[in-house]
Amino acid sequence: MKDTFILNKAFCCAGFQHRIEAAGKRGIAILVHKTAGGILFLLQSRGIAIEDGSKLAPMPGAPDMKINISFDIGLQYCPWCGRRLQELAEASPRVFDDLSEKHKHCYTGP
Numbered sequence: 697m698k699d700t701f702i703l704n705k706a707f708c709c710a711g712f713q714h715r716i717e718a719a720g721k722r723g724i725a726i727l728v729h730k731t732a733g734g735i736l737f738l739l740q741s742r743g744i745a746i747e748d749g750s751k752l753a754p755m756p757g758a759p760d761m762k763i764n765i766s767f768d769i770g771l772q773y774c775p776w777c778g779r780r781l782q783e784l785a786e787a788s789p790r791v792f793d794d795l796s797e798k799h800k801h802c803y804t805g806p
Contacts, residue, residue: 706788711776715739716795720746720802726771729803730796735785737771738803746802766804 707713718725722745727738743765744752754760773780785792 704791706784706791708774708779708784709777712774712779719799722748725802727768727799727802728792728795729799729805730793735782735789735792735796737781737785738768738805739771739775740766740768740802740804742766768803768805 704713707716712726715724715726716728719727719740720742722742725740725742727740729736729738743763749765752765771781
């Protein structure tokens, strides 16, 4: 039996919801981060999933170099439907506060 997708009413579209649910996984995700100034939305690209980070180890004889395993950039609008994301945060503050707690382990910024 195929699962039916149900859009969470706090989100603007299925694309946004799927990327929120992908936080911490390899690929593209949207993170919710709470600051003193309010909720921030970040588009994150990860080369490896968070749970796989501990598997990285230097290989004997490999050059000493740094690699970027994730990158974040701020978002103001949904990349899929164009909705202003602060409108979502203002309409459902509890949902986005909870998501910011859930996404804390994924945030790599200051």
